Amino acid sequence: MLVAERQKKIVELVNERLSIRVTELSKIFSVTEETIRRDLEKLEKENLLMRSHGGAVSIEKDQSETSYLEREITNATEKKAIAEAAVRIIESGDQIVLDASTTAWYVAKELPDMPLTVLTNSIKVAIELSKKEQIKVISTGGTLLSQSLSFVGPLAERSLGMYHVHKAFLSCKGVHLEKGLSDFNESQALLKKQMMEIADEKILMVDSSKFGTRAFSQIGPLSTIDCMIVDSKINEQVKQQLEEKNIRVTIVD
Structure with a gap:
């Protein structure tokens, strides 16, 4: 899988589940946890998600976050x-x-x-x-x-x-x-x-x-x-x- 494709799917997973851990992403994509952390760092800089302790969370506005x-x-x-x-x-x-x-x-x-x-x-x-x-x-x-x-x-x-x-x-x-x-x-x-x-x-x-x-x-x-x-x-x-x-x-x- 190409890097860009993996990162796109990471964003989709994060938005679908609202949050996900590095360990789980590593298993899903069969890459090292360090690779996933680099992906998350890049995606956070692009304002596509937000990193948290041990994983990432969605920044999409959804009904769970009441104004x-x-x-x-x-x-x-x-x-x-x-x-x-x-x-x-x-x-x-x-x-x-x-x-x-x-x-x-x-x-x-x-x-x-x-x-x-x-x-x-x-x-x-x-x-x-x-x-x-x-x-x-x-x-x-x-x-x-x-x-x-x-x-x-x-x-x-x-x-x-x-x-x-x-x-x-x-x-x-x-x-x-x-x-x-x-x-x-x-x-x-x-x-x-x-x-x-x-x-x-x-x-x-x-x-x-x-x-x-x-x-x-x-x-x-x-x-x-x-x-x-x-x-x-x-x-x-x-x-x-x-x-x-x-x-x-x-x-x-």
């Missing part, structure tokens, strides 16, 4: 209440990380102007916090996802690895009692996982509609979460099961 404007108005009342509860556990002098979720943006809006360091991959969060003089904002940088107005990719991942924070505040698309946390986008999932790894305390902010759902990319098991802030529509049995897993559950009206 920020749409997410902003979905369950807005619940998200605002959850954000207000999150702000109450943030203390002056804290170093925190906020993901690119709309709930994290509501946290940024609700935060008082006090001494804080906030690390984020969200453009919306950074802009909101820029209005507050005492808050130091650090952006991860990286590859821009226009649908979510966030930075992802190797640069964002390396940036996060340079820091340690007291608290990580994040959301996700799916919360499953057995299978854990998940997100539609692999790049976002990788970044959220790393956000939890650099934090002393991990706080998940989700509305009850996320429970029982499994999205495409795994973030991690529920055991990685210390605290969960949810709305009052959560099933009582689910709440008990979470507490049995030693997850503190804060319910907001």
